[in-house]
Each structure stands twice: as C-alpha cells, then as structure tokens.
Amino acid sequence: MVASKTVCLRRLSRGDRALEVRFNRFLGHDKVTAERIIESWGEGTVAAVGGRHVLAIQDTSEIHFNTTSQRRRGLGEIGKGNNYGVLLHPLLAVDADDGTCLGLLSGQIWTRKGRRATSHDDRELSDKESQRWISTVVAARPLLTKAAAVTVLGDRESDIFALYASSAEQRVHVIARSMHDRKLADRNDLYEASDAMAAVDRRAIELPARAARPARLAQLELCFGAIELARPQSKFLRHLPKSLSLAVIDVREINAETGVEPLHWRLLTSHEVTSVEDAWRIVQWYKQRWIIEQFFRVLKTQGLKLEDSQIGTADRLLKLVAIAAKAAVITIQLLQARDGGQQPILVAFNENEISTLAALNQQLEARSKRLKNPHPPDSLAWAAWIIGRLGGWDGYPSSKPPGPITLKNGLEYFQAVAAGWSLRDMCML
Structure with missing residues (x-):
C-alpha cells in the first residue's frame, strides 16, 4: 500500500488474479480481526517512545464509502445520517520536542449499528461513542511505560471532564481545546473567567495549511491562568472528583486579514502553567495536532484514497482501514525521515x-x-x-x-x- 499509494486490491495485485484472491481471503479470514491488527500497530512504536516526551494525539475521522439503498455493505450512518461508512479513532505518538511521528499506539474502528433510541444524556459514558477518548488512552498506556512523559492531546471533541479526571490515574497529562463553556467551582463561567484574564504577551505563530485554509503567519495574543473546573451535574459522573485543578491558556489572533476567520484557542491542560514560556510551550505542543490531520489526508484524499475501496462487506472494510492506517503512518515517517531524524x-x-x-x-x-x-x-x-x-x-x-x-x-x-x-x-x- 505504501509503495503503490492505493488500497485497491486489484491495483495492489497488478493483474495477478491469484494474488487478488489471496488478499480477499486474508481479509475474510475469521482469525484476522480489526482488533488484532490494531493491537499490532504499537509493536514498532514501543521502542521509539523510550526516553521521549510523547504527545499522544487522538482524533476521529469519518470514512465515507459509496453505497446505494440496495447495497449498504453492512455500513452504518455517518455525518448527518445521509452517508454511510466507518469511523476511525487512532492514537498517534509524536515527539513533543521535534514533531517526529513515532507511530500508532492504539485506536478504535467501528461502524454504527442503527440509531440509538435512548438520548445521549440518559446513557453512561461507557455506553457512548465519546468513551473512545478515554479507553483509547487506557489501551495505549502499557506501550508508553518507557516514555519520559506523556501528554494526551485532542481537539474540541476531547473536552470531556472524565478524560481530565482519568489523566491522573493513567499518570499522563492532557491538553484539550475547549468546546463547552463550563462551570467553575466558584460557579462562575469558564469563558467569562478567561475573557477577564489580562493579555501578557504577543507572538507570531506559523499555522500549517489545512483543507480550507492556506498556511499563514498569525499574530497571537496570550493570556493564561489557573482554574478549578467543576464536575458536570450528570448523575453518571458522581463517582468523579467534585472539581479539578487545571490551567487555561487563551490565545487569540489579532489583526487578521479581511475574510480570514481569526484563530481562537482556549486550551485546558493538567500541566502546571506558571509563566509565559510555560503557556507558549502548551500552544506549541497543541500545534503538533496538525500531524494527525496530515495522517487522515494521507489515508484518504491525498494518498491511499481509502474511500475509493470497492470491498463489499463492512467486516472486511474495517480490517482494510486498520491495515491502511499503518501504511499511512509509514508514509508520513518516510517523508519526515528524508530530512534526517532519529527514528529507528x-x-x-x-x-x-x-x-x-x-x-x-x-x-x-x-x-x-x-x-x-x-x-x-x-x-x-x-x-x-x-x-x-x-x-x-x-x-x-x-x-x-x-x-x-x-x-x-x-x-x-x-x-x-x-x-x-x-x-x-x-x-x-
């Protein structure tokens, strides 16, 4: 897959019908499971994380496969319910100091089995898809025992009180971009408190390109402070601490060009932040999140074109996604290695x-x-x-x-x- 930049079994076989049949038999074998393939992701990563401060970056991507009403391939709904496909949630290890991609650690791949009748608020966290943000970290923890430090990093969807609470149990730190205007222990609002913080520094930060945004140099204004985050009132979270001591780093783009949406990150972290340099360090670590975006692009539109696969059943597609994820990481590692680095x-x-x-x-x-x-x-x-x-x-x-x-x-x-x-x-x- 890495060499051919495709997951299409026919192209991988290069006209060898017998080889194509063997590929299909491999994906169809009962003893070959997506879970076992995911377990193998970390085999090469364990040695690479030793002695490093590892950013364990996680995110979820929807992988859309074309279907018709007569041929759903056993796939569930994604997006707003008008597409069908698979969801991939990987945990990627990245060196905090130099951005080197160290490999995959753990993850989940699944397709939805119909719509849930019980509302989101009436279910335990273990019965929600959002549990993946915690269980994926728990699964990866044994692979990270030789790391000097571990910081779990995610975008707005990882803004989960239970994730912050579990970080201490797993002996890891966490950085997440805020999605919710939460209550603090003093009953004030988080956003009101961060808005009231005085700006302490300004700095230019290079923002990498994304699908809808070219790379640009952004002028950011920084403020930060300690907060005491209150536990949400859900009855399912009463076993968690009533409050957690965290830090908030608020960075906002100033003087953005006309037509450009200004960047604004409110980052919550379990790291102690007592100085301007501490705060900027958190921002720099959060910037490394773009590597997982690059991973998804290599997996889909700008690389392996996973969504073009014509495999007919959901169980085989899940396995194919797990294999392709490993191929996408190797592609990124080779691109990084051409400039040097210490990857084994x-x-x-x-x-x-x-x-x-x-x-x-x-x-x-x-x-x-x-x-x-x-x-x-x-x-x-x-x-x-x-x-x-x-x-x-x-x-x-x-x-x-x-x-x-x-x-x-x-x-x-x-x-x-x-x-x-x-x-x-x-x-x-």
Whole structure:
C-alpha cells in the first residue's frame, strides 16, 4: 500500500488474479480481526517512545464509502445520517520536542449499528461513542511505560471532564481545546473567567495549511491562568472528583486579514502553567495536532484514497482501514525521515528488508565513491536516503530532498528487489 499509494486490491495485485484472491481471503479470514491488527500497530512504536516526551494525539475521522439503498455493505450512518461508512479513532505518538511521528499506539474502528433510541444524556459514558477518548488512552498506556512523559492531546471533541479526571490515574497529562463553556467551582463561567484574564504577551505563530485554509503567519495574543473546573451535574459522573485543578491558556489572533476567520484557542491542560514560556510551550505542543490531520489526508484524499475501496462487506472494510492506517503512518515517517531524524529503522522495515537495504546501499555507494549515506544504518533516515536514490534522487546534500513521488517510485523498485532478496537462499532444482 505504501509503495503503490492505493488500497485497491486489484491495483495492489497488478493483474495477478491469484494474488487478488489471496488478499480477499486474508481479509475474510475469521482469525484476522480489526482488533488484532490494531493491537499490532504499537509493536514498532514501543521502542521509539523510550526516553521521549510523547504527545499522544487522538482524533476521529469519518470514512465515507459509496453505497446505494440496495447495497449498504453492512455500513452504518455517518455525518448527518445521509452517508454511510466507518469511523476511525487512532492514537498517534509524536515527539513533543521535534514533531517526529513515532507511530500508532492504539485506536478504535467501528461502524454504527442503527440509531440509538435512548438520548445521549440518559446513557453512561461507557455506553457512548465519546468513551473512545478515554479507553483509547487506557489501551495505549502499557506501550508508553518507557516514555519520559506523556501528554494526551485532542481537539474540541476531547473536552470531556472524565478524560481530565482519568489523566491522573493513567499518570499522563492532557491538553484539550475547549468546546463547552463550563462551570467553575466558584460557579462562575469558564469563558467569562478567561475573557477577564489580562493579555501578557504577543507572538507570531506559523499555522500549517489545512483543507480550507492556506498556511499563514498569525499574530497571537496570550493570556493564561489557573482554574478549578467543576464536575458536570450528570448523575453518571458522581463517582468523579467534585472539581479539578487545571490551567487555561487563551490565545487569540489579532489583526487578521479581511475574510480570514481569526484563530481562537482556549486550551485546558493538567500541566502546571506558571509563566509565559510555560503557556507558549502548551500552544506549541497543541500545534503538533496538525500531524494527525496530515495522517487522515494521507489515508484518504491525498494518498491511499481509502474511500475509493470497492470491498463489499463492512467486516472486511474495517480490517482494510486498520491495515491502511499503518501504511499511512509509514508514509508520513518516510517523508519526515528524508530530512534526517532519529527514528529507528524497525518502525517501518523488518529484518529481511533491512538486509536488502544494506546490500542496495553498498551498491549505490560503490557507484559513486564520493557520495555516502550520511545517516546511521539503524535509522529510518538511512533507509529513506536509499529509497530516495532508488526513486531517482541524486543524493547530494545541495539537492532538494526527494518528494512523495520519488519515494513512491523508490519504494516500488525496492519492493520488487526485496521479494527477490528473500529468495536468495532457496535451492532451485
């Protein structure tokens, strides 16, 4: 999938009907489950998180698959009920210091089974889809024991009191963008309190591009303070503390250009924030959330085009989404690795592939004795240098780094070589 930039089984098979049948049988096998594939996501991530401050970034994306009233493929409603598809909620590990994508940790993939008759307010958290924001973190916690620190990070939908409360139990910190104007312990409103805080600094922040917004330099005004967040009045939350001590960081864009919606983030965090630099550090960490947006783009419109899959049943689509998620992360890691970095090679390549890369590297360096792979051989950057060379990049530091198409071409070539290399010790009679 990474090499071919597609999840279409027919294209992956390249005209080999037997291979296409084997792919379908794999997805249809009872012992192959989406849950087990998700469990395997973190196998390469565990080694990468050691000693790092990890941002565990989570979000939910709707994956729309075309259906008709006669052929729903077993898929439930998404969006406003006018589309059908699958929901994907991954937890992505990112280095807080340099933004390196370390890999997937845990997640959930599901399709809805009809509409719920009981209203949202009359159900326990465990009976709501929003429980995923907590259970996904709980599932990932064993994989993060060697991390120096962990900060769970999410957008507005993760503004859940129970998530803030559970962070202490899981020994992690949390940063979430506020969605609700909550009550504080003194019965004042959160937004009223943050609006009353004095601005303490201004700074220019580079905002990455999004689907409906080009990249731009935003002038932000900062204020922050400590708050005591009151527990919501729901009867289902009475087992949680009556209040939680958090910090709020309020950043607002000033002097935005005409026609541009000004940025305004109210960030709630369990981190202690006592200085201007502490507050800006929280803002910088929250900015890393764009990596999961990039992940979803690679998975869908700008990469693997997952939504174009023609697989006919929901259970197989769930498995396909789980596999494609891993492919999307490897794509991001390779793009990051082309500029260097310390990602271990094992996050993307197995032992046989590494030995293939070593042989290819020796061959590439022999062709041009003055041009050497500058990266450590146990790093993903070392592999990306080789893949880029195979795709047509000249390898010189003065040249522009290889782009997605060059890496794609190099991966396709490498995939064929690796298949042959795996047969090198077979006895042909």
